[in-house]
Amino acid sequence: MKLLPQIAAEGGAFRLAHTATECLIDEARLSPKPGLVDSRGNGAHHDLTLELMERSAHSLTPTFQALAQQSWLQPANVALRQTIGRLGREGEQQMMAATDGVNTHRGAIWALGLLVSAVAMCGGEGSAQAIANIAAQLATLPDDAAPKVFSKGLRATHRYRVPGAREEAQQAFPHIMRLALPQLHLSRQRGSSETHARLDALMAIMTSLSDTCVLSRAGLEGLETMRHGARAVLRAGGVAHPDGQQRLAELDRQMLALNASPGGAADLLAATLFLDRITTPYLAN
Numbered sequence: 339m340k341l342l343p344q345i346a347a348e349g350g351a352f353r354l355a356h357t358a359t360e361c362l363i364d365e366a367r368l369s370p371k372p373g374l375v376d377s378r379g380n381g382a383h384h385d386l387t388l389e390l391m392e393r394s395a396h397s398l399t400p401t402f403q404a405l406a407q408q409s410w411l412q413p414a415n416v417a418l419r420q421t422i423g424r425l426g427r428e429g430e431q432q433m434m435a436a437t438d439g440v441n442t443h444r445g446a447i448w449a450l451g452l453l454v455s456a457v458a459m460c461g462g463e464g465s466a467q468a469i470a471n472i473a474a475q476l477a478t479l480p481d482d483a484a485p486k487v488f489s490k491g492l493r494a495t496h497r498y499r500v501p502g503a504r505e506e507a508q509q510a511f512p513h514i515m516r517l518a519l520p521q522l523h524l525s526r527q528r529g530s531s532e533t534h535a536r537l538d539a540l541m542a543i544m545t546s547l548s549d550t551c552v553l554s555r556a557g558l559e560g561l562e563t564m565r566h567g568a569r570a571v572l573r574a575g576g577v578a579h580p581d582g583q584q585r586l587a588e589l590d591r592q593m594l595a596l597n598a599s600p601g602g603a604a605d606l607l608a609a610t611l612f613l614d615r616i617t618t619p620y621l622a623n
């Protein structure tokens with residue numbers, strides 16, 4: 339009799355982990371994304387390729403599975419936060435081993451890791467908002483074992499006095515909940531293809547995110563270019579419209595000229611696809 343909950347946890351963790359990996363791969367392949375790695379090429383990156391992103395995504399499946407299994411029906415407390423922090427850092431090491439030391443998915447492990455744990459804490463179900471709220475609780479709890487690293491992202495948040503990856507999670511992912519998911523659903527309703535709807539969702543995130551990847555590489559000029567260009571795409575009717583496509587191509591050229599790449603927005607798009615997929619029936623391309 340005692341085996342049943344364990345079997346449910348194992349099956350649920352397997353499903354969540356594979357879904358998270360699929361979403362990372364879908365994000366990486368989605369094209370054309372401004373400045374980012376996609377099916378066309380490396381964007382503004384010299385050390386990243388699509389093949390590397392896909393290898394990295396697959397290397398993370400066991401991490402997501404362990405996160406889900408350890409979190410299954412658990413309450414949000416410091417002990418769970420510390421377990422998740424340890425598993426997340428081990429996941430980063432797996433990623434680095436798979437990519438020969440290139441950072442392909444650090445921000446994605448953070449956002450998706452918290453969301454995978456949060457769904458597992460609800461036993462594999464729950465509304466997108468409920469899941470984001472639980473992820474925020476986790477992100478707010480202290481993790482004393484975390485090394486005090488002054489990362490690029492942290493440096494950018496201090497220098498420009500803006501929120502970064504930590505704050506986005508602690509605030510229950512407002513760029514996913516208020517911008518990306520509603521835009522994804524709206525574009526689908528309007529009859530856009532799945533690819534166009536996903537690109538529109540990415541644009542919605544880029545209209546407002548303080549993306550520390552962009553700030554670190556291209557400063558405030560890069561951030562303003564990203565936000566302004568993404569707004570122009572959506573104002574032109576989105577990527578399904580020829581005008582929107584032209585604006586997107588223009589934004590891609592501008593981001594490349596500035597060496598800017600919205601890696602944080604890409605992470606949040608993968609997390610958006612994950613929340614969408616586990617809360618609604620899957621829509622094929």
Ligand SMILES: CC(C)(COP(=O)(O)OP(=O)(O)OC[C@H]1O[C@@H](n2cnc3c(N)ncnc32)[C@H](O)[C@@H]1O)[C@@H](O)C(=O)NCCC(=O)NCCS
Binds near residue numbers: 492548
């Ligand atoms: C919080 C993290 C992302 C570190 O963030 P930090 O801002 O210090 O900088 P770093 O430059 O290393 O990474 C930031 C990454 O987040 C993404 N990002 C950038 N800006 C944003 C933003 N505004 N919102 C969301 N994500 C963003 C980008 O991919 C960027 O590369 C993370 O690496 C971490 O601390 N992990 C610890 C392990 C842990 O606790 N894991 C638990 C869940 S698995």
Ligand SMILES: Nc1ncnc2c1ncn2[C@@H]1O[C@H](COP(=O)(O)OP(=O)(O)OP(=O)(O)O)[C@@H](O)[C@H]1O
Binds near residue numbers: 391441490599605
């Ligand atoms: N398709 C994508 N293309 C590029 N980056 C992505 C993509 N998807 C997600 N990312 C995120 O972007 C981050 C990588 O960005 P970036 O290369 O600017 O970071 P870095 O290694 O800190 O900086 P740098 O390369 O300037 O030394 C990763 O943490 C990853 O999560």
